[in-house]
Amino acid sequence: MSVLKLMPSALAGRKLATIGFLWLVLVLLAAVFAGVIAPFDPLELDPVNRLAEPGWPHLFGTDHFGRDTFSRALYGARMTVIIGVGSVVVALLSGGLIGMLSAYFTKLGHFLMRGVDVLMAFPALLMALVLITLLERSVANTIIVIGIVYATTTARILYGMTLKLKNEVFVDAAVCSGASHRSILFRHILPNLISPLLVQASFIFAFAQLQAAALDFLGLGLPPEVPSWGNMLSEERIYLTRAPWLLLYPGLLIILSVFSMNLVGDALRDNIDPRFKDDISGV
Amino acid sequence: MALLEVENLHIAVSVGGVLQPVVRGISFTVDDNETLGIVGESGCGKSMTSLAIMGLLEGTPVRITDGSIRYDGTELLQLSSKQRRAIMGNRMAMIFQEPMTSLNPVYRIGDQIIESLRQHKSISKKAARARAIELLDLVRIPNPSERVDSFPHQMSGGQRQRVMIAMALSCDPKLLIADEPTTALDVTVQKEVLELMSDLQERTGTAIIIISHDLGVIAETCDKVSVMYRGKIVEAGTTENLFERLAHPYTRGLLNSIPVVDHDVEWLEAIPGRVPTLGEELSGCAFHPRCPIATGLCIAKTPGDTYIAGNHAVKCHYADQVAS
Numbered sequence: 001m002s003v004l005k006l007m008p009s010a011l012a013g014r015k016l017a018t019i020g021f022l023w024l025v026l027v028l029l030a031a032v033f034a035g036v037i038a039p040f041d042p043l044e045l046d047p048v049n050r051l052a053e054p055g056w057p058h059l060f061g062t063d064h065f066g067r068d069t070f071s072r073a074l075y076g077a078r079m080t081v082i083i084g085v086g087s088v089v090v091a092l093l094s095g096g097l098i099g100m101l102s103a104y105f106t107k108l109g110h111f112l113m114r115g116v117d118v119l120m121a122f123p124a125l126l127m128a129l130v131l132i133t134l135l136e137r138s139v140a141n142t143i144i145v146i147g148i149v150y151a152t153t154t155a156r157i158l159y160g161m162t163l164k165l166k167n168e169v170f171v172d173a174a175v176c177s178g179a180s181h182r183s184i185l186f187r188h189i190l191p192n193l194i195s196p197l198l199v200q201a202s203f204i205f206a207f208a209q210l211q212a213a214a215l216d217f218l219g220l221g222l223p224p225e226v227p228s229w230g231n232m233l234s235e236e237r238i239y240l241t242r243a244p245w246l247l248l249y250p251g252l253l254i255i256l257s258v259f260s261m262n263l264v265g266d267a268l269r270d271n272i273d274p275r276f277k278d279d280i281s282g283v
Numbered sequence: 284m285a286l287l288e289v290e291n292l293h294i295a296v297s298v299g300g301v302l303q304p305v306v307r308g309i310s311f312t313v314d315d316n317e318t319l320g321i322v323g324e325s326g327c328g329k330s331m332t333s334l335a336i337m338g339l340l341e342g343t344p345v346r347i348t349d350g351s352i353r354y355d356g357t358e359l360l361q362l363s364s365k366q367r368r369a370i371m372g373n374r375m376a377m378i379f380q381e382p383m384t385s386l387n388p389v390y391r392i393g394d395q396i397i398e399s400l401r402q403h404k405s406i407s408k409k410a411a412r413a414r415a416i417e418l419l420d421l422v423r424i425p426n427p428s429e430r431v432d433s434f435p436h437q438m439s440g441g442q443r444q445r446v447m448i449a450m451a452l453s454c455d456p457k458l459l460i461a462d463e464p465t466t467a468l469d470v471t472v473q474k475e476v477l478e479l480m481s482d483l484q485e486r487t488g489t490a491i492i493i494i495s496h497d498l499g500v501i502a503e504t505c506d507k508v509s510v511m512y513r514g515k516i517v518e519a520g521t522t523e524n525l526f527e528r529l530a531h532p533y534t535r536g537l538l539n540s541i542p543v544v545d546h547d548v549e550w551l552e553a554i555p556g557r558v559p560t561l562g563e564e565l566s567g568c569a570f571h572p573r574c575p576i577a578t579g580l581c582i583a584k585t586p587g588d589t590y591i592a593g594n595h596a597v598k599c600h601y602a603d604q605v606a607s
Binding site: 172175 | 337368369371375376377379380381385389390399403447450
């Protein structure tokens with residue numbers, strides 16, 4: 001069961017979710033082809049044209065160094081995708097593994113899940129702040145930090161589901177057929193967890209955007225020279241009254257992307273689990 | 284030496300740190316080409332016994348406290364889990380009660396059979412698939428070369444149970460344990476599945492243990508019967524001997540509580556009382572509170588085996604009277 005196969009039926013009859021999905025495709029295209037589409041180098045300084053209003057040739061205007069905001073927004077999309085995918089991979093791999101192993105080997109689970117409980121007791125942003133001060137600011141570290149924050153919830157979810165699955169008769173039947181622990185966990189239990197993992201991935205992707213933007217804004221996320229939507233907000237906030245468009249564009253991009261991701265995630269979840277079917281997300 | 288020898292098996296479940304006995308010293312043997320039936324009410328320990336043989340008690344609060352289980356002379360209780368895995372599925376296989384949940388919902392049935400085949404035999408995927416189709420044909424799934432790619436939810440309960448049997452038979456096991464194999468199926472399908480099992484036994488010479496609460500199923504399919512009550516085998520013998528002269532009041536009670544189609548009966552006879560709970564201590568014969576012929580002797584003294592006609596053994600002080 002792949003995401004692509006699921007998408008058409010998940011989006012059928014959901015206009016908002018379909019628009020969200022199309023927006024995400026647009027962001028993905030922008031990320032991939034940023035180098036081709038961008039009219040300017042996102043790092044190129046042009047002090048003469050600083051704080052130019054949106055128009056031609058600077059579609060979104062320029063920032064206080066005269067850098068083209070439109071080009072920076074395109075490269076920001078690239079960062080969005082990298083941070084999102086990276087965080088999802090880190091969170092699902094580490095959290096998923098911890099949750100599954102904890103549920104399967106109960107003694108190990110007592111130990112590991114208490115660790116997860118401790119991590120969950122910290123507010124997510126506070127934990128990210130602590131971790132990022134221990135590590136240095138870089139793209140990879142931002143991904144690791146956000147990944148760890150969302151690994152805890154992933155571990156919880158998979159822990160519960162694996163506990164239920166491991167008592168299913170087909171697992172007993174697998175044990176009876178002489179399957180090893182590894183084969184039971186990864187060949188018999190894991191395939192049953194793909195759908196919830198998929199839904200979890202879509203929400204982590206959305207939350208990772210907010211988390212990354214918040215970290216950038218606090219000056220603790222990506223290094224300041226990296227063009228990202230969060231960094232753009234952070235750098236230009238003092239020009240709010242003189243050049244409000246500098247905050248409007250990255251802010252709008254963040255909001256639209258997170259909202260779209262949530263809509264698509266909702267649609268996926270509703271489609272996979274009929275118990276969640278409601279009218280609100282289906283409008 | 285029999286294929287499977289269970290001797291003085293004791294199983295207890297740990298409830299709040301206290302071990303409560305579930306199975307209290309049972310012994311039986313099964314040989315090639317033989318079918319043993321184990322009958323009893325819910326909670327008598329029959330399923331625990333089968334789980335103990337298959338090594339499925341690992342990681343549960345249930346412990347084997349004493350006794351031995353020997354397969355082909357090898358003591359199973361002393362094997363490492365790796366050695367045990369080599370035997371399970373390969374030489375011993377099990378069929379479960381719930382055909383609706385005993386197949387993995389996300390895999391095609393063919394892949395599941397191939398998986399269990401390749402666990403023990405080094406054969407190519409292609410050969411394994413051919414064998415899977417052959418097995419499905421053997422268990423009389425119509426159109427096996429197409430059905431091999433079906434998902435479990437596309438099949439009926441009876442078909443799934445047959446797929447389970449095909450899976451269990453994939454490596455030609457010498458011992459097959461069937462825990463209530465037909466309980467979840469309706470009567471006509473039940474008959475087909477039972478016939479299938481005895482057919483396969485004729486062909487392959489597999490030893491079968493059928494665990495059931497249904498005396499009818501047992502009488503029809505088994506060579507030997509063991510009747511369990513509260514963790515003990517209270518009556519055992521060949522099917523022929525046993526059903527000819529039921530010598531334990533409990534077995535009689537079980538048989539009397541089966542409705543007979545061609546008799547017009549107002550009230551169905553039931554065994555009075557209830558199944559004793561786990562922690563309950565009962566002196567003497569555990570069946571005495573429910574037994575219609577119990578006397579002071581039954582409360583005071585635990586009955587040993589009384590032999591009626593050859594190997595027909597009964598744990599009742601009054602076995603001779605009940606039998607006649």
